[in-house]
Amino acid sequence: MNSPDAPPPNPLAARGEREPSASETGEKPRARTAGRVSLRGIVKRHGSFTALHGVDLDIEPGEFFALLGPSGSGKTTTLRIIAGLEPHDAGRVLLDGDDVTAREPGERDVAMVFQSYALYPHMSVFDNIAFPLRMVGAPRDDIARAVRDAAAKVRIDHLLERRPGQLSGGQQQRCALARAIVRKPRLFLLDEPLSNLDAKLRLETRVELRKLQRALGVTAVYVTHDQEEAMTIADRLAIFMEGRIVQVGRPQEIFARPASALVAAFIGSPPMNLLPAEVRGGALHVAGITLPIERPLGGDGAVTLGVRPAALRIGTSGLPACVELVEHMGDTTIVDLDVAGTPMKLRTDQAPAVREGDEVRVSFAAAAMHLFERDGGARRDP
């Protein structure tokens, strides 16, 4: 994505001490030229445990890129390696083509918002935001102006005299954001920045964060374990599983074509239903019956059949199922089913005419069907 809005004037760009090209060409260039992140074969070990098995990744300038995965999958470690906070055992980190692997965190021109915000509790909000500028010896007047600018962007300019301890969680989060944007870094790193906010505030802040990033045109790398958050906020995302990136793509692509059964089970709410099945003689055998499928299924073998909850229909033909629970959630309803011992979920906008204990049949369109190899879980492309 490229910012449709012009980035706001940069009071500090004129100093141009770290990026002369940006200062020469004026206001716009960052969005298109700066902030490319490339990881090449990053390996991280903790003793005998390997946290990252050779991660390769390319993030384009101006992108809002999410690193998504369950906890312990290596996404935060990857972010910290980009920041330079975590030493790694092999591989290279490139920022805008420069190998920064050996550079200190402060030499990489990246800003980070921590999950805990990591505000300096003994300093006022103003001093917190001013800190990164003071560390590079910016002139006093420039600092004051830049701090007010940054604070205004996140709407905490009326709180500058307070200490972090006197702010609400949401305000602290904004303060951390302001401290990150004040020095116009080429890269934002966000480590689960919304996880300490309550649900309502999280939704609001998510939108604001996205707008802010667009307005600034800065590349953002965003770590989260919340797939819904990642799907809604990111231009592209990488899915981490057990120290490996298992899929990279735009949210719609990943949703439409999960690369493996594991990804399929992780994405969507509720996630995709997975059933053991078998392809034999060009037909699909599931739960003791043979489904006529009007599309190529690939060679014979054991497979996992995946169907999104919203793609399932209750009808007179299809797989036999027992209704276990009907959850009404306002505009949608989730029906919990048991299909030959495998739990499945069905999601529908219309109130279904079924009750708990009913024996029904569920079907789905052939196009809505995903097939994965039983062994290894890789996607089986028709």
Place this chain on the structure above:
Amino acid sequence: MPRRVRTLILVALAALLLAVWAFPVLWALLTSFKTERDVLAYPPTLIFEPTLRNYRDVLFGSASLLPNLASSIIVAGVSTLATLLLAIPAAYALARLEFPGRRVSGFYILATQMLPPVGLIIPYYLVLQKAGALDTYWGLIVIYLTFSLPFAIWLMVSYFEDVPREMEEAALLDRAGRVRALWYVILPQVRGGIAVTTIFVFLNAWNEFLFAVVLGGNRVRPVTVAMFNFISVEQTLWAKLAAGAMLAMAPVILLGLLAQRHIVKGLTVGAVKGARR
């Protein structure tokens, strides 16, 4: 049991404990205003004509304690300063940096505290004698460092560990570098710990007697040792001794009052995870 009764019992207990603890101090305070004759009166008198003569004698008399107070201030002050200068970076390193043998060195630092001072005194004497450092300020200060430093490091490490690691990482990303991150971000947050450490180390050095009496001499004679002059084979000058004790205690009590808040917090550091100091 009604709450009121329970409170009453607790207050009474506290008062009793305080009385037991404070009695010798109060007795010495009274004694310091008595003449030597009144001190020896039997039964002891509570009503007497107070005199400041003892204080005049121990301050300005022939056996003035002023040089010894100065001696104490030098020994305690310099060893405290040196302790802090070395302990703060050491504790920071132990709390934060990854280096080989970190855990082990942490243990050995604490282990030095387990040796009884009496067992050390002869080796220390021999070492200082060989080094020509008996009865010198630097000799005594170095010896004081051997026990104040491990103690201070051990105390400070817990304070540094309480500072969230992310806060320092934020400072590093903000281009502070390690040294400025330590100075601007970490140290302000451990100032309570620095205050507590300063007080404990200073008081330890100020109150120290055993090493001072053995390793000191005529030049280096802290007030704890000098007061011994009032006790001789022929007689004990109780009133002067008491006046000297009051003088020696004054800075300790003053410091204690000033830092009371920090000390109480220091004793409970780490008791509640994430508690704000």
